Amino acid sequence: MTEATEAFRELLDTLRDLDRGFLEGDRAVTDDRTLADGYRQILTTLGVALDTYLFAEPSRPRFVDTNTPFRRDRRWGGDNTDCYYALCPIDPTRRYRITGNRGDSVYFSVTAYNEPSPGAWSDKVVAIVRDTDVTYDADGGFTFDLGPLPEAAVLLTRDYQSDPLTGRRIEWQIEALEEPDPIAHGTAETAAGLRASAAWLRTMFAIIPLTVGVRSDDAHTIGHEITQRANDFGDPYQVADANFGWSARDAAYSFGSFVLEDDEALVITYRPPACRFWNFVVWNQFMATHNADDARCSVNGTQAVPNADGTVTIVVARRQLDHPNAVTTVDYPRGNLAFRWFLPDQVPAKPDVQLVKIADAPAEVS
Structure with a gap:
């Protein structure tokens, strides 16, 4: 042989x-x-x-x-x-x-x-x-x-x-x-x-599939990932020269997960730092999203419509909603979420997340 x-x-x-x-x-x-x-x-x-x-x-x-x-x-x-x-x-x-x-x-x-x-x-x-x-x-x-x-x-x-x-x-x-x-x-x-x-x-x-957090106050440690609950984000961090895999040295990241019923939405609000580029993306549990022309599964800093106070609100649901910054999980009930910021002037603050009924989710910027 x-x-x-x-x-x-x-x-x-x-x-x-x-x-x-x-x-x-x-x-x-x-x-x-x-x-x-x-x-x-x-x-x-x-x-x-x-x-x-x-x-x-x-x-x-x-x-x-x-x-x-x-x-x-x-x-x-x-x-x-x-x-x-x-x-x-x-x-x-x-x-x-x-x-x-x-x-x-x-x-x-x-x-x-x-x-x-x-x-x-x-x-x-x-x-x-x-x-x-x-x-x-x-x-x-x-x-x-x-x-x-x-x-x-x-x-x-x-x-x-x-x-x-x-x-x-x-x-x-x-x-x-x-x-x-x-x-x-x-x-x-x-x-x-x-x-x-x-x-x-x-x-x-x-590494994959990524574990999805639990919908309770019982945080847990999941492998290489940070301690977190479902429908929430971990603290943002800046990639260092010492990394794992092919991470982007210029980027700061924040990762989360979602568990959504048909009638629920996540309302995510944060203040973008000054940076070259940022985006938010919905992943399945294998850290993959859909093609750009399949569905709106992400939004970036050029596309996002800000609120009057400079913050950005993103609405996530299993179907496409009407908010200008709405993205869809393409009917996945569970999965993962990711923010990335390239060359930010500072590591961003942790995004605020609220789980609401779709009927109570915003349909326009504030």
Whole structure:
């Protein structure tokens, strides 16, 4: 038996066992739809893993979409409807040239992350280039070089759009400035890629599905997540250079969960800080939302209509309501909620949340 054969069968074993995380134990999901989401998530995550660890060629680099507002097979990992993410594994000893055009981006960056071992999730931001760090030609084009970057294993781009339905995304190009390595797709290289993919999958499904809080005053600790109740948010926090996964160094986050009856709504009110961009998104328990043209499952700082006092109120229900900032869970009774703020001047205060009957929810700004 070749090493590739062994590694392939190990990957199959990993895939076979991943659904235990959402079928059994404290994180078992409770409805048919979320169960189906779990199997979709396994295959979505497998696609990202193979792009990252099996098919990538660091000396022949290419950015591959990992999340977009419009690909249902790339909804994972805390996605949203406003951003395009693209990934490219790199060789830390090489130099690279990156080009693109900013299009309608309201914020973009390229972040280099480490990889503690093959397939292990990053725990460190190695370098970051923001849109304010580069120069542009008259048409919005840009070029910059990166590397060598000791410890770096992968580059991840972020391109946030105020209107994903009409905005022109960045089309990223990358080239290695030295001659490429010989092509080597033998059993050893294939086995290494398959094993790294399996390791990455196992870590992802150690995190998901996210636990939904309980509708009571009994707070609980749920894995890597903060102590919280359903229909509430945890305290916002700023990402540090030491991170987990591919978190955005420029972002502050606040996460929550919801448990809603048909006739209930969440009324979320907060004061946005001065920042480059913010959005709010509804996730299923696998940290995934719907496509931007499926339903309104998120709202961002450009779209949101503020109240007269500068606060913003967002109304969440299982169906689409009439408030200008209303978003829908697309009839999910349970799931998760996320705020993100890019380059805020301060970590925002915790959003206020009220659970009300739909009949009592506001239909316009105050």
